[in-house]
Amino acid sequence: MSSQPYKIYLVEDEANLLEVLKAYMEKEGWEVHVFDNGDDALQAIDDPPHLWVLDIMLPGTDGYQILKEIRNRENNIPVIFISARDQDLDRILGLEMGSDDYLAKPFLPQELIIRAKKLLRRVYGEETSDTRKIEINNYVIDFEGRTVIDKENENALVDLTTKEMDLVLLLTEEIGRAMSREEIIEKVWGENYYGSERAVDDVVRRVRKKMPRIHLETLYGFGYRVLSS
Known part of the structure; x- marks a missing residue:
């Protein structure tokens, strides 16, 4: 088990959803940094987290461009895309560009937590005591x-x-x-x-x-x- 909490970057422009997801993640003991627009998220890209949770449609820089920049710097950081647009198209484009998972809105916060845990465990090979x-x-x-x-x-x-x-x-x-x-x-x-x-x-x-x-x-x-x- 890591001595430091996982650092999560959550990028979402819907204020209510942002707060709900942040609260659920913090209950897991994770260090959550939130961004409500793509430009601010892009500024943090050189200080990478353990996991990105990234909306596609954002003010300023969109999720596709952020994902492209993430992959230009570091191929191993897991990324979960979330979107309410054309689900099939977004899923295909996201996976082709290098996202690790995809959630279509609306979804339950616990579903995101479960998928995030699976990715963190797969990539970093660590489990917290309550992962399962x-x-x-x-x-x-x-x-x-x-x-x-x-x-x-x-x-x-x-x-x-x-x-x-x-x-x-x-x-x-x-x-x-x-x-x-x-x-x-x-x-x-x-x-x-x-x-x-x-x-x-x-x-x-x-x-x-x-x-x-x-x-x-x-x-x-x-x-x-x-x-x-």
Whole structure:
């Protein structure tokens, strides 16, 4: 574990979103520097952070130009692009120019945190003590230990079967992302599973019973997702 906190540069011109994302990042113990326009962000480029979180549409210098300057100086610093424009076009252009990940607005702040942690761990090879734990509605989900603790029930261990735990870990690792039943089947049961997709619904029903405060949302005709609140 690093003795110094990760330094994050957050570039976003929407004031409310900037403050919300900054607050979430600081809860992780990160040192967050914010910029609400591209020109100011460009001035800081020679004092590089561990991670850039970069909006594409900015006053002054846009995110594409900032990314180009980042890559001209240092190829290894991870960059997450965020944008509300043409999502497919921005994703393709961003990845071609060297961004490491992409989030389309609107997104949940916790989703950005999860992706940022993955990038930091991949690039720097370090994990903080809680990198593989998240808390949702007073459930503490430990990815490495494969446990769920209920803080509202005297820190009792939630008794989940293997498949129930697999489902919880899958859906909470990417909070807010909708997953189809087909994708859940492939990742939880495996590619060689030939049973009914109703197996997913059954496991979801059991998880909801054992974890009543988890916001496990049904997307009718498609699949499921877990929301942060």
